[in-house]
Amino acid sequence: MRFLKHLTLTAAALATAASLSSAQADGMKLKIGTEGAYPPFNNMTADGKLEGFDIDIANALCAEMKAECTFVTQDWDGIIPALQAGKYDAIIASMSITDERKKKVDFTNKYYNTPPAVAVPKDSRLTGVSPADLAGAAIGAQGSTTHANFAEARYTDSTVRGYPTADEYKLDIASGRLDAVMDDVTVLQEWLASEDGACCKLLGTVIPDPAIHGEGAGIAIRKGETELAAKFNAAIKAIRANGVYKSINDKYFTFDAYGG
Amino acid sequence: MSTSPTAVVNERIQPALPPPLVARRWSGTRTVGWIALAAMLGLLGGLSLYLILSWDLELITKYGPKYWQGLQITLGLVATSIVFGAAMSLPVAMARLSPNRAVGALAYGYVYLFRGTPLLAQVFLVYYGAGEFRPELQSVGLWGFFRDPWNCAVFAFALNTAAYQAEILRGAIQSVAKGQWEAAEALGLTRLQAFRKIILPQALIVALRPYGNEIILMLKGSAIVAIITVLDLMGETRRAYSRSFDFQTYLWAAVIYLLMVETIRNIWERLEKHLTRHLRRDG
Amino acid sequence: MDEISTLLALGDTGWGDEIAAGVGVTLSLALATLPLGLLIGFFIALAKQSEEPTLRLAGNIYTTVFRGLPELLTLFLVYFGAQIGIRELMLAMGSETSIEINSFFAGMVALGLVFSSFSSEVFLSAFRAIPRGQYEGGQAIGLTRFQTMRLIILPQLIRIALPGLSNLWMILLKDTALVSVIGLSDIIRQTGIAARVTKEAFLFFGVACLLYLVLAILSSVAIGAINRWAAKGDTAR
Incomplete structure (x- = not known):
C-alpha cells in the first residue's frame, strides 16, 4: 500500500500548486475578464497596464455600483469557458450579444454598438x-x-x-x-x-x-445571475444619463459609440 | 521424510527448489488494481456517457460535415508531407553515411536543426518568415507558393519529417551486416545494385516500425496548423468549440484522433507481421 | 548587424529581457513536468508488468489514450475540461470557491500525462531486461518486496532506462512550445510578440529555434554526465 500513499501525497502537492481563488459575487468585489489585445477597446500599455474604452467603461460602472473591481486578462478563445469556470464574474471585452452566446451566458444590455x-x-x-x-x-x-x-x-x-x-x-x-x-x-x-x-x-x-452581429457589445455574466445583470443595467443607464459615458466616449471617438 | 542418517545426507545434497514462480502477493495489489481499473473505466465511461447524454443532433448536423472536411485536410497534409519528406530523406541519409566529412557534417547539421527545435517554431519561421521576405520571394516567383498557409505547413512538415526519416533510414542501413555488402561485391554486383537489391530490402524491414511511429507523430503534430489558419480537424474543432462553447466538440476530436492512431498502429502491426513472416521461427 | 543587436538588447528598447524570461518559463515548465511524468510513468509501468490483470488493463488503457492523442488536444482537454470539471464538482459539494487552473499548471499536467505514457513504456522494457533471478535473489536473502525494488531493481532499472528517458526529455523540451497556445509566456510566445511588434518574424523565430538548440545541447552535456555517473557500476564488473 506504500505506493498508494505516495500517490495521494503527490496528488495533494499538485492540488496546492493550483492557486486557490474565491469567486464570490457579493456585489462588493468583482473580477472582470477582458482580452487586452483589442485596441482601442482593451489593450496593454508598454508597461503592462490595461487601457481602452472597455476598461474605462468597466471602471465607471464599478464606481457607479460601488463595487471593487479587479481585471483578469484571458485569451479570446477561452474567454467564455473561463467565465463559466469562475475565473472572473463578468466579461467586459467588446463581446457582441449574439443568440449563439446567449445559450451559454447571460448578457446585460448593450454598452456600445459600432458597425x-x-x-x-x-x-x-x-x-x-x-x-x-x-x-x-x-x-x-x-x-x-x-x-x-x-x-x-x-x-x-x-x-x-x-x-x-x-x-x-x-x-x-x-x-x-x-x-x-x-x-x-x-x-x-x-x-x-x-x-x-x-x-x-x-x-x-x-x-x-x-x-x-447581435445588438451591440454587452457584458457577459454566468447564466442565472439576474441580480448582477440588473445592477450592471442600472449602472449603464446611470452613466449614460450623468455624462460619464459621454466623457469616456469623447476620449476615444468623434461620434457616439452607443449607436441608435 | 525419513529420519535415517543416510536420508539426512541425501536431503542435504538435493538442490533446493527454486522459489515459487508466483511471487508473494503484494498486500492489496488486487484492491489497487480494481481501484485503478474502476477509476480508468469510470473516467472513460463517464466521458462516453456525457457524449451520449449530451447527444445533440443539431450540433452534430451543424459541425459533423465540418469535421469531415477538417479530417480530409489533416489526412492530405500528413500524407503529402510524409511522401515529400521520404523523397528528401534519401539524399540526406546518403550524405550522413558519406565518407566525405564535410557532406556528413552538413547533413548532420540539418538533422540536428530540425530534430532539436519544436515543429511549432519551424512552422512559424516558414509562415511569418516568408511573409517578411515577400519582395524577394516574388522576384524569384515563389511567393505564389508561400502565400498559401497550407503550402507553408507542408513545406515545414516535409523538411521536419525528412530529418527524422533520414535518421531512421541511416540507422536501418547501418544495421545491415557489413558482410552483406561484401557478399554482394563478391557476386560481382555494383554498389548501386547491391544497395538496391540487397541492402535496402533488409534495411526497410528494420525501418518499418520507426516509420510507423513517424507517421503517427506527424498525424499528432499536424494539429498545430490551425494556428496558421489552416482548418484541419483540430482547426474545425477549435472553431466549433469557440462557437458552441460545448466541451463535447473537443471530446469528439479526441475520439477521432484516437481511432486514427489506433487504426494506423494496427495496420502497421499486420504489415510488419506479414513482411517479417520469413524471419519467424515458429508457426 | 547593429539593428539586430538593438532588437535583442536588454531593457526597454530591445526584446532580450522578455525573451530571457521566456527561456526561464520554458525551462521551469519542462523541469516541473519531468518528476511528475517520471513518477506517474514508473507506477504505470509497475501496473503494466503486474500479475494482476485489472492493473495491466488499466495501465494499457492509460498509455493508449495519452500516446494516441495529439499533445495540443490533450492540452486543451486539460485546460478547458479540468476547469469545467472542477467547477461542477465544487458546486456539487456546495462550495462557491473554485480552483483556478492557470496555463502553467495545465501545461504541466498535460505534458506530464503525455510524458508518463511514453516513459512507462521505457520503464516497462527496462523492467523486462532485468532477469527474474534478481527478484529471486532478493527474496532469497530475505528482503521484502519493497526493499528488493529499492535496493536491487531500481538502480539497474535507471541505468537501463536512461537512454530512452533522455530521448523523452528532449521531446518534452520541444513540446513545451505548445503551451504558448494557451497563453503561457514561454520562448515561442515572447518571440512571437516581438515578431509581431517589430515585423522581424524571421529574426525572432530564428532566435527561438536557436534557443531551443542551445537548450538541447546543454541537455546533451548534462545527460552525458549522468550517463557516465550511472555507468560507474559497470566498470567494476
Missing part, C-alpha cells in the same frame, strides 16, 4: 465591400468573433481565414497574404492611424446583420 468595416492594402484594386466585390479574395478576421462568423456566412465566394488575435491578421495583410480584413470600424481606424497600419486603408463600412 463592422473592411480594410485593404493601399494599392488594392478592390472597390466595394459587398460579397460580390470581394469574390475570390482572401479575407482575414479574428477567429471566433462575429466578424469571422459574418464573413464565413456571407462571403462564401471568398477565402475566409480566422486568426488567434487581431495582430496576426495585421501581419498577414501587410505581407500581402490577405486581400482584405474585416473587423469593427473603430478597431480598424485605430490601427490604420498608427504606424503599423501604414500598409492599408479603410475600404468602407458594412451594414451589420443583427442575426450575426
Whole structure:
C-alpha cells in the first residue's frame, strides 16, 4: 500500500500548486475578464497596464455600483469557458450579444454598438465591400468573433481565414497574404492611424446583420445571475444619463459609440 | 521424510527448489488494481456517457460535415508531407553515411536543426518568415507558393519529417551486416545494385516500425496548423468549440484522433507481421 | 548587424529581457513536468508488468489514450475540461470557491500525462531486461518486496532506462512550445510578440529555434554526465 500513499501525497502537492481563488459575487468585489489585445477597446500599455474604452467603461460602472473591481486578462478563445469556470464574474471585452452566446451566458444590455468595416492594402484594386466585390479574395478576421462568423456566412465566394488575435491578421495583410480584413470600424481606424497600419486603408463600412452581429457589445455574466445583470443595467443607464459615458466616449471617438 | 542418517545426507545434497514462480502477493495489489481499473473505466465511461447524454443532433448536423472536411485536410497534409519528406530523406541519409566529412557534417547539421527545435517554431519561421521576405520571394516567383498557409505547413512538415526519416533510414542501413555488402561485391554486383537489391530490402524491414511511429507523430503534430489558419480537424474543432462553447466538440476530436492512431498502429502491426513472416521461427 | 543587436538588447528598447524570461518559463515548465511524468510513468509501468490483470488493463488503457492523442488536444482537454470539471464538482459539494487552473499548471499536467505514457513504456522494457533471478535473489536473502525494488531493481532499472528517458526529455523540451497556445509566456510566445511588434518574424523565430538548440545541447552535456555517473557500476564488473 506504500505506493498508494505516495500517490495521494503527490496528488495533494499538485492540488496546492493550483492557486486557490474565491469567486464570490457579493456585489462588493468583482473580477472582470477582458482580452487586452483589442485596441482601442482593451489593450496593454508598454508597461503592462490595461487601457481602452472597455476598461474605462468597466471602471465607471464599478464606481457607479460601488463595487471593487479587479481585471483578469484571458485569451479570446477561452474567454467564455473561463467565465463559466469562475475565473472572473463578468466579461467586459467588446463581446457582441449574439443568440449563439446567449445559450451559454447571460448578457446585460448593450454598452456600445459600432458597425463592422473592411480594410485593404493601399494599392488594392478592390472597390466595394459587398460579397460580390470581394469574390475570390482572401479575407482575414479574428477567429471566433462575429466578424469571422459574418464573413464565413456571407462571403462564401471568398477565402475566409480566422486568426488567434487581431495582430496576426495585421501581419498577414501587410505581407500581402490577405486581400482584405474585416473587423469593427473603430478597431480598424485605430490601427490604420498608427504606424503599423501604414500598409492599408479603410475600404468602407458594412451594414451589420443583427442575426450575426447581435445588438451591440454587452457584458457577459454566468447564466442565472439576474441580480448582477440588473445592477450592471442600472449602472449603464446611470452613466449614460450623468455624462460619464459621454466623457469616456469623447476620449476615444468623434461620434457616439452607443449607436441608435 | 525419513529420519535415517543416510536420508539426512541425501536431503542435504538435493538442490533446493527454486522459489515459487508466483511471487508473494503484494498486500492489496488486487484492491489497487480494481481501484485503478474502476477509476480508468469510470473516467472513460463517464466521458462516453456525457457524449451520449449530451447527444445533440443539431450540433452534430451543424459541425459533423465540418469535421469531415477538417479530417480530409489533416489526412492530405500528413500524407503529402510524409511522401515529400521520404523523397528528401534519401539524399540526406546518403550524405550522413558519406565518407566525405564535410557532406556528413552538413547533413548532420540539418538533422540536428530540425530534430532539436519544436515543429511549432519551424512552422512559424516558414509562415511569418516568408511573409517578411515577400519582395524577394516574388522576384524569384515563389511567393505564389508561400502565400498559401497550407503550402507553408507542408513545406515545414516535409523538411521536419525528412530529418527524422533520414535518421531512421541511416540507422536501418547501418544495421545491415557489413558482410552483406561484401557478399554482394563478391557476386560481382555494383554498389548501386547491391544497395538496391540487397541492402535496402533488409534495411526497410528494420525501418518499418520507426516509420510507423513517424507517421503517427506527424498525424499528432499536424494539429498545430490551425494556428496558421489552416482548418484541419483540430482547426474545425477549435472553431466549433469557440462557437458552441460545448466541451463535447473537443471530446469528439479526441475520439477521432484516437481511432486514427489506433487504426494506423494496427495496420502497421499486420504489415510488419506479414513482411517479417520469413524471419519467424515458429508457426 | 547593429539593428539586430538593438532588437535583442536588454531593457526597454530591445526584446532580450522578455525573451530571457521566456527561456526561464520554458525551462521551469519542462523541469516541473519531468518528476511528475517520471513518477506517474514508473507506477504505470509497475501496473503494466503486474500479475494482476485489472492493473495491466488499466495501465494499457492509460498509455493508449495519452500516446494516441495529439499533445495540443490533450492540452486543451486539460485546460478547458479540468476547469469545467472542477467547477461542477465544487458546486456539487456546495462550495462557491473554485480552483483556478492557470496555463502553467495545465501545461504541466498535460505534458506530464503525455510524458508518463511514453516513459512507462521505457520503464516497462527496462523492467523486462532485468532477469527474474534478481527478484529471486532478493527474496532469497530475505528482503521484502519493497526493499528488493529499492535496493536491487531500481538502480539497474535507471541505468537501463536512461537512454530512452533522455530521448523523452528532449521531446518534452520541444513540446513545451505548445503551451504558448494557451497563453503561457514561454520562448515561442515572447518571440512571437516581438515578431509581431517589430515585423522581424524571421529574426525572432530564428532566435527561438536557436534557443531551443542551445537548450538541447546543454541537455546533451548534462545527460552525458549522468550517463557516465550511472555507468560507474559497470566498470567494476
